[in-house]
Amino acid sequence: GNSVTQMEGPVTLSEEAFLTINCTYTATGYPSLFWYVQYPGEGLQLLLKATKADDKGSNKGFEATYRKETTSFHLEKGSVQVSDSAVYFCALIPQGGSEKLVFGKGTKLTVNP
């Protein structure tokens, strides 16, 4: 079946540190891949997406590259800010499927000043 595995948290960083949150997936064909962010008490916001192999999604300084050969979609940011503290979810929509999102379990990021 389809699944997403992302690194266990929580992750605690100092401001301006480099961030990597690992995400790997299991799916047939070419799923579309997403990163969503959930700030405390809020809903999910789409952070970035990639729909085909080697695509790079980017937004607000965050980047992730769709790697078909390693079935990965790792999230990176060069210099985190306190305002980036949130829970990050990697997700996929299977190719040719019902359009439902399959989520990883989320990684909580805390950035300290």
Place this chain on the structure above:
Amino acid sequence: GEEVAQTPKHLVRGEGQKAKLYCAPIKGHSYVFWYQQVLKNEFKFLISFQNENVFDETGMPKERFSAKCLPNSPCSLEIQATKLEDSAVYFCASSQYRGNQPQHFGDGTRLSIL
């Protein structure tokens, strides 16, 4: 509207009571999705609609859960005879088209069963 609007924000019910949640998708979006977020952040897909038609209901516990999307009305998710395990945050999302389009989420309804 430009946002997915969910009401109420918080709903408290005694065990065995009925709970009804509402979702107004973004105007012009044809697809509506319901997800349940339980402890430790796990998301579970419940049901999706294409306009007023059920698109995928593979995640619905059919004995007590039902959902509708009727024309010119908010979509609804109803839980009959609630159980403690139904306590969760229920999120609605909408998307414009098929083809792996991003889903836009509401702020969720927190359901607490006492």
